[in-house]
Amino acid sequence: MSDTSVAKAVDTRVRHRSPMATPQSFLWSRRIFLTLLAAFVLLPVFVMVSSSLKPLQDVQGKFRWIPSGLTFRPYIDIWKTVPLAKYFVNSLIVAGAATVCSVIVAVFAAYAVSRYRFKGKRVFTVTVLSTQMFPGILFLLPLFLIYVNIGNATGIALFGSRGGLILTYMTFTLPFAIWMLIGYFESVPRDLDEAALVDGCGPLGALFRIIVPAAIPGIVAVAVYAFMTAWGEVLFASVMTNDDTRTLSVGLGAYANLNDVYWNQIMAASLVVSVPVVAGFLLLQRYLVTGLTAGAVK
Amino acid sequence: MTTTAPSPAPAGEGRAVGKNSPGSASGKSRRPGRIRRIGLPYLLLLPALVLELLVHLVPMVMGVVMSFRELTQFFIRDWTSAPWAGLDNFKVAVDFDAPVGQALLHSFFVTCLFTVLSVGLCWAIGTAAAVFMQETFKGRGILRALFLIPYALPVYAAVITWVFMFQHDNGLINHVLHDQLGVTDKPSFWLIGDNSFYALLTVSVWKGWPFAFLIVMAGLQNIPKEMYEAASLDGAGLWQQLRRITLPSLRPVNQVLVLVLFLWTFNDFNTPYVMFGKAAPEAADIISVHIYQSSFVTWNFGTGSAMSVLLLLFLLVVTGVYLALTSRGRKTSDV
Numbered sequence: 001m002s003d004t005s006v007a008k009a010v011d012t013r014v015r016h017r018s019p020m021a022t023p024q025s026f027l028w029s030r031r032i033f034l035t036l037l038a039a040f041v042l043l044p045v046f047v048m049v050s051s052s053l054k055p056l057q058d059v060q061g062k063f064r065w066i067p068s069g070l071t072f073r074p075y076i077d078i079w080k081t082v083p084l085a086k087y088f089v090n091s092l093i094v095a096g097a098a099t100v101c102s103v104i105v106a107v108f109a110a111y112a113v114s115r116y117r118f119k120g121k122r123v124f125t126v127t128v129l130s131t132q133m134f135p136g137i138l139f140l141l142p143l144f145l146i147y148v149n150i151g152n153a154t155g156i157a158l159f160g161s162r163g164g165l166i167l168t169y170m171t172f173t174l175p176f177a178i179w180m181l182i183g184y185f186e187s188v189p190r191d192l193d194e195a196a197l198v199d200g201c202g203p204l205g206a207l208f209r210i211i212v213p214a215a216i217p218g219i220v221a222v223a224v225y226a227f228m229t230a231w232g233e234v235l236f237a238s239v240m241t242n243d244d245t246r247t248l249s250v251g252l253g254a255y256a257n258l259n260d261v262y263w264n265q266i267m268a269a270s271l272v273v274s275v276p277v278v279a280g281f282l283l284l285q286r287y288l289v290t291g292l293t294a295g296a297v298k
Numbered sequence: 299m300t301t302t303a304p305s306p307a308p309a310g311e312g313r314a315v316g317k318n319s320p321g322s323a324s325g326k327s328r329r330p331g332r333i334r335r336i337g338l339p340y341l342l343l344l345p346a347l348v349l350e351l352l353v354h355l356v357p358m359v360m361g362v363v364m365s366f367r368e369l370t371q372f373f374i375r376d377w378t379s380a381p382w383a384g385l386d387n388f389k390v391a392v393d394f395d396a397p398v399g400q401a402l403l404h405s406f407f408v409t410c411l412f413t414v415l416s417v418g419l420c421w422a423i424g425t426a427a428a429v430f431m432q433e434t435f436k437g438r439g440i441l442r443a444l445f446l447i448p449y450a451l452p453v454y455a456a457v458i459t460w461v462f463m464f465q466h467d468n469g470l471i472n473h474v475l476h477d478q479l480g481v482t483d484k485p486s487f488w489l490i491g492d493n494s495f496y497a498l499l500t501v502s503v504w505k506g507w508p509f510a511f512l513i514v515m516a517g518l519q520n521i522p523k524e525m526y527e528a529a530s531l532d533g534a535g536l537w538q539q540l541r542r543i544t545l546p547s548l549r550p551v552n553q554v555l556v557l558v559l560f561l562w563t564f565n566d567f568n569t570p571y572v573m574f575g576k577a578a579p580e581a582a583d584i585i586s587v588h589i590y591q592s593s594f595v596t597w598n599f600g601t602g603s604a605m606s607v608l609l610l611l612f613l614l615v616v617t618g619v620y621l622a623l624t625s626r627g628r629k630t631s632d633v
Contacts, residue, residue: 022433026536030430034441037427040504041448044459047470051462059462063473109346116339124343131354133613135565137586138606141599142357142364145377171353178346203338232452234568235586239594249454253572256458263462270455281450282443289512 052268059263074268081258081265086244087251088273094162094247095230098169102177103223110181111207115193125182128175136235139171144239160242168236173226180225184218185211221287224280231277248273365603380600387604398592402605404580405588409564412495412584416502417559421552423503424510429544432518442515449508457572460501464488489574494582502569506562510555517551518544553624560620561613585609 051059052074054067078084112118113125147159158164192214193206201209212219234249241250252273255266281288364377365387373380393399427445431438448456463470465488472485488497521543529539567586570578576595578587589609593602 023536030435033426033430037423038441038444041445041508043470044456044463044504045447047463048455048459059468061468062477063468063470105345105349108342112339112342116342118339121339124347127350127354131350133561133565133617134354134358135586135606135609135613136567137565137589138361138610139354139357140590141593141603141606142360143353145364145599146357146360149377167353170349174346174349174353228450228452232454232568234454234571235590238571249452252454252458263465263468266458267462270458274451274455277452278447278450281446285443285446289516 048267048271048274051264052271054264056262056264059267074262074264075272077262078265078269078272081262082251082254084248084251084269084272087246087248090162090241090245090251091231091247091249091273094165094169094245095227097162097166098173098230099223099226101166102170102173102226103181103219106174106177106181106222107207107212107219109178110185111211113178113182114185115190115203115211128178131175132172132179136171139168140235140239143168143171143236147240159240160245162245165236165240165245165247168240169230169233172233173230176229177222177226180222181215181218184215184222187218188214217284217287218290221284221290224284225288228277228281231273361603362607364599365607367600369598369600369603371597377599383600387600388608390601391604391608398601401583402585402588402592405583405585408495408581408583409585412499412502412582413560413563415499416506416563417556419499419503420506420510420559420563421556423507424512425514425548427507427511428514428518429540431515445508445511447508448505449512453505453568454572456505457501457569460497460504461489461573464497490579492581494574494579498570498573498582498584501573502563502566505569506559510559513551513555514548517548521547557617557620561617564613 050067053070053072054064055069055071055073058064058067058069113121144159147164151157151159158167188211193210196206196210197203232249233247237247237249241247246254252266252269255262255269366383366385367373367377367380368383368386369377369380390396390398391402394403431442462468466472466485469488471488472482475481476483476485486493488494525543525547526539529543534542565586566584567590570582570584570587571590574582574587576587576591578584578591585605589602589605592605593599
């Protein structure tokens with residue numbers, strides 16, 4: 001149906017009528033809608049930033065749009081009230097290692113899928129894609145029991161350790177990294193690595209000298225995205241960690257368990273843990289968005 | 299220190315294959331032939347396959363096996379010794395006259411309603427924003443970056459901020475609704491009771507709509523500009539252009555988008571858990587948290603596994619039906 005109307009529309013183009021100017025009503029509805037939406041989006045950001053700079057009495061009493069005073073005290077106290085630095089380091093190690101591991105493994109897998117034809121390729125890609133739809137809760141119980149049992153049998157402490165959490169985080173970082181990297185590798189022209197193969201490069205030479213350098217923005221984007229998801233994960237972290245290995249996602253909750261809830265400190269801590277990933281995301285959003293949308297749009 | 303020991307293992311695995319394969323590949327390249335061409339892709343896939351097996355397939359199979367066992371806290375040390383339960387766990391989960399089944403059914407309906415509303419709102423807001431931002435105007439780039447902030451913020455940081463805003467005594471929401479606008483007679487409770495459903499929905503939409511916005515924006519870029527120019531010359535207004543060109547062209551994009559949003563929202567654990575903790579209020583008892591609570595708070599892993607398996611079956615059926623319906627729709631529209 002849309003095809004015929006388009007054909008008709010193209011025919012009428014020869015009439016050379018001037019296109020209509022954008023009506024005022026559209027411009028006004030656009031202004032109003034986008035302003036309201038921006039307010040909705042930024043409201044929590046405003047609360048986070050402003051409350052983190054307020055003295056304690058301002059966040060314990062009625063909400064105040066205009067604070068009675070400004071203080072940087074919460075930013076100093078957050079490190080003392082709970083062991084935030086420890087949680088920070090744990091999150092950094094766990095999210096960092098899960099990212100590095102999944103990107104390395106995914107580079108090889110994505111290369112195989114994008115450049116070779118082999119039996120089971122479809123099964124592999126479909127499996128990788130479909131595991132993304134499974135609820136995390138489905139893996140939580142078995143992984144928990146596997147780790148506990150491995151620990152009892154071999155003495156290797158996976159449960160409660162950073163290593164176990166890193167392995168667990170690969171349940172979502174790996175399929176995602178493989179999926180996105182296939183897309184990025186497909187966008188590197190085949191002629192490039194075929195020429196390298198003709199020139200005597202091995203397949204891995206072609207991968208590391210041609211494809212990886214050409215897809216570097218994509219690889220960095222995948223890494224940032226994987227890091228972001230691991231940094232924000234709550235479910236596995238809440239079960240699979242102990243006092244020493246707790247990550248930020250669970251550790252931030254420790255503020256709420258204190259006798260007095262220091263909302264200004266919680267907001268300061270939230271801001272501190274958000275800044276690294278939001279900055280990374282906004283810097284790389286162009287590449288991230290390309291990879292993220294490629295799968296859905298094509 | 300010992301806790302960090304296992305961490306380099308996966309990296310080592312990846313590297314080990316990296317080290318092996320150049321050797322084997324260059325060795326085989328001298329005798330060109332089938333082994334290299336056939337074996338290499340599998341060698342490249344090996345680390346991914348091993349990990350997928352370890353973190354996905356084995357736990358999944360185990361989860362199914364666990365659902366047939368009477369798995370309580372007494373058997374955590376050796377789950378294989380748990381007695382066989384047959385279909386008992388499933389019977390408990392779907393016995394809607396008993397408390398456990400009743401609670402599960404209730405949680406299921408709450409999750410369905412929540413998911414439908416959240417996905418619908420995310421889609422509508424995302425599409426509207428993308429359509430309004432299709433043409434360039436001053437400040438469009440900055441606005442686009444701002445709109446991505448909810449998507450980039452770590453879930454717990456964003457949700458904790460919303461929790462603060464929803465506080466009864468010192469939250470922004472009650473201050474605005476009660477003190478400033480006077481919409482409500484007295485300050486409401488948002489994190490307990492019936493209102494918790496709307497609080498959760500608000501946060502979910504706030505967090506989810508930018509994804510719809512991103513995908514629809516990408517979809518809009520694939521619509522040729524000439525179509526709009528032609529339609530506009532033909533006298534079609536903006537509303538008609540939206541209905542006749544934009545929405546039909548977005549159909550394939552929307553089909554994927556809605557499915558992905560549905561699965562994410564339905565499976566979302568992070569948002570309700572950070573908002574309400576282990577025991578969610580009844581009105582916002584999302585199924586992931588419900589299963590978590592059934593398993594790790596009451597220590598009944600067998601029933602929890604059965605619930606997980608039922609959830610997975612439900613998602614598979616919905617996805618299958620949805621894909622069948624949309625692909626049939628696609629075929630007829632092609633004719």
